[in-house]
Amino acid sequence: MAASDSSADRLVVATWNINSIRSRLPLVERFVAAYAPDVLLLQETRCPDAQFPTSGLDKLGYPHVVVNGRKGHHGVAIAAKRPITDVMRENLADIDEGRHIAGAVEVGGRKVVLHSLYIPSGGDEPDPAVNPKFAAKLAYLEAFAPWSRTAAAVPSLVGGDFNVAPLPEDVWSHKQLLKVISHTPEETERLDAAQNAGSWVDVVRRDLPPPEKVFTWWSYRNRDHTVSNRGRRLDHMWASPSLADRVSGIRVVPEARSWEKPSDHVPVLVTISG
Template identity: 50%
Template sequence: MFTIATWNINSVRLRAGLVERLLREESPDILCLQECKSPVEKIPVEGFHALGYRHMVARGQKGYNGVAILSRLPIEDAGDRDYAAMGHARHVSARLENGVVLHNFYIPAGGDIPDREVNPKFGQKLDFLTEMRDVFHENAPQRSIIVGDFNIAPREDDVWSHKQLLKVVSHTPIEVEHLAAVQDAGKWVDITRKDIPEGKLYSWWSYRNRDWVASDRGRRLDHIWASPDIANAGHGSRVLRPVRGWEGPSDHVPVFASFDL
């Protein structure tokens, strides 16, 4: 068995101490980070190594984007893809010794206006998702897990107010449809919602909410999916809501799942 966590850290160098705290307190076997905002060679791995996380596969760039997989288990680099030809570090994959392939994604946020004609960033987001759909349709995933900040809250109970967010980027119908097409193409199983099928569930709270606890205007943007052949091995999903209250936090919190593989 192994446990995976995914967390948009919003600068791994700025929040290395929070990463180390999570590794100490929760001890996932694998931690996937997004929005690292660092070249790979400047990721502060010394503290992670000291805690037993001696393996890392990452893609980075200065100041923006960036994805990393930290592991206590041996992993090998399984490559990356430049989805939507953006030239961004938004995907990396690793292979475990048991053959499971783990993909770590940071899907574009898409800007503020849900209209690709006036907001090119929204178009890039949709194109990124379309390419993901095509890749998984052409190569049916087997013994695979995909995690990351998908920047989409697909279900009505994945947001604080379905009606009020229908025209807000991350919950618009067209984004939800595109993500559903990605999921259908790979027959992916949403492990979090397999384990927690009902009720409001969030992994992100805006910095703009001064009292995020009281307002609780959250969205579930961070996901763990598994290919159908191993989905039944996934269990123990949890969202670490208290992490949003740590000092100097990311606006996202870690999402966990375990796999009996």
């Protein structure tokens, strides 16, 4: 497996819902040893800011860390080999749960804004009238559209766990999941609106287009996910129009789902050129 080129004119960025950074720091170590990304966009860190294992990431070669942490199933972070500037933390739909952090990193002497985003999962019942979690998710997705229009105005990459599998080929069964949260029309239509608002390029699907199936998440309920392969593509990388042509090297790492005590999500990598 090839390591990334650490020269200043290339930046390898990985997004990963790590499902507890403190519990799975050994998995991060294994991942960076194999793929050597320059930047990690992490979600579901499950860690208040003061308890984030900054020193552990420093030992792995990431001395620059910014966090927006919470207890429970929340929290995001960016860890980088290069300095991170212009840090932002935003609460879409006034949901203050540590779901966004952004910062600028230089590539080839030019700044690129990197966003780590964690959209709410929405619970189990796809009816906002009876499920407040689903109502909150839809509100977040609605707020995502005007936010994305502004964010796309500069060279930017949004990576993260969007908790939405938008395309029929992003799920193991389009028909069976139409009424399952993450693939309902209410969610996919709102995510499409957010993408279109900023003319974002879904670089994973640009380079791995349908009809190819692409999954980044498999439920823990599957005893052996490689047999049933009932996955979903919940983790995304979107590039702004001014950056998209500089993004290449798209790679999903499904083998990470088979590592010991894994996250239910796997990393996605892209390379940004200067």
